[in-house]
Amino acid sequence: MKKLLVFINVLLFLANLTTCQYPVDSSALPDPQKFLIIDAQLTDSFARVDVNYTLTEVTPQGGYLLATRPQATAYVLDSHGNRTDFIPDGRKNTSFIGQVGETYHLYVQADGQVYESQPETMRACPEIDSLIPIYSRETFRSPDDLSYDGFDVYAETKDQVGEENYYQWDWIHYERLFSCDYQNGYLIPCTPYDCWGIAYNDRFVVQSDKLRDGQPLDVKVLRVPFVTPPQKYYYVRVEQRAITPSVYSYLKSLQQQTQNVGSVFDIPAQTKFNPNVYNVNKPGEQILGAFNVYSARWKVLNINMQQEINGVKAKSFTDLRPFLPASLLQAPCTEGTYRTQIRPWGWRD
Secondary structure: OOOOOOOOOHHHHHHHHOOOOOOOOHHHHOOOOOOOOEEEOOOOOOOEEEEEEEEEEEEEOOOEOOOOOOOEEEEEEEOOOOEEEEEEEOOOEEEEEOOOOOOOEEEEOOOOOOEEEEEEEEEOOOOEEEEEEEEEOOOOOOOOOOOEEEEEEEEEEEEOOOOOOEEEEEEEEEEEEEEEEOOOOEEEEEEEEOOOEEEEEEOEEEEOOOOOOOOEEEEEEEEEEEEEEEOEEEEEEEEEEEEEHHHHHHHHHHHHHHHOOOOOOOHHHOOOOOOOOOOOOOOOOOEEEEEEEEEEEEEEEEEEEEOOEEEOOOEOOOOOOOOOOOOOOEEEEOOOOOOOOOOOOOOOO
C-alpha cells in the first residue's frame, strides 16, 4: 500500500453512488440486473431504513448508474404493537431508541410489493474493556509500504455468561483536514480551520462465543499504519455490537466471501441475499441488505505517532502539492458523511 489509509476523495465518490450500509463495488457487478435493497438498522441509540435498487445501468464509459429509488414506505412494530414510521432514504432517525429485550418487525412497501422481516430481538451488549494497539512489522510487505510498520488494534471484552452471543465490531477514523479542495494544481485551505475528514471500516469483523461462554474475548479490529503527519495522534472510535443470530450468519458469510474487499458484490455468483426480509407474496425474490437489530458500546483510542518503538520511528507521509498562494481563498468544510466541523469526542491535538 503506497498511500495513506484514508482516501477521502474516493470515499466521497462512493458516497454519491449509494447510501447502503454494505457498500456496492460497481466494478464487479454482473450484467445489469436490478435487485431491491432493504437495509435497516435498529439500535439502542438510533434507527435507519434504506430502500433502494442496485446499480443497473451501464454508461458509455463502462460505469454503472444508480437506479431511481422505488416508491416506498416503511415502519417497525414492537411486541406491544407500537408503530414507528420511517422515511426509507437511509438517514438516521435519532428519536428512535431501541430497547434491549424488545422484539421488532420491519414492514416495507416498495413499488406495489409488500415485504416483511422475521422478528428480531435486541440483545444486551457488554462494555469494551480496552482497546490495545500492538506494534508489529508485516515483513511480507515492501519496506516502503506505509503499513510495513503499524499497529494491530485489538478490542477486549468479557462475554456474557449463560447464553449464545454474537458480536460485530466496526470503527470510524477522524483526521484533521488542512485542505478542503484542489484547484489548478493547488490545495485550498479549509474554512473554518476545525474540519475533520471521516473514514469508515470496509470489512466485516464478527465472532460468536461458541466454546467460549463467559470468557474474555479479544478481536483484531483494524491495522493502523505507523505514519505521521498529519497529526501527533491517530484517532479511531471502535464500536462493539451485540447482533442477532441471523445477521451474524449473514455477516460471517460475507466476511469469508469479501474479506479482502469489503463489498457484497465482488463475487456475484456467491452474493448473499437478505437473511431476514422477504417478499410476502413472492418469497423467492432475491433481496439485498439486512434487518440488523443490535445494542452497542464504543470506546476511543488515540495512538501516539511520534513515539519511538524499539528504535523505529513513524514513516513520514507528506502531501507535496502546494497550497494556493492567494491566502484569502478558502474552501468550505461542508458537513456530510465524510467531512465534519464537529470536534470528535475524545480528540487529542
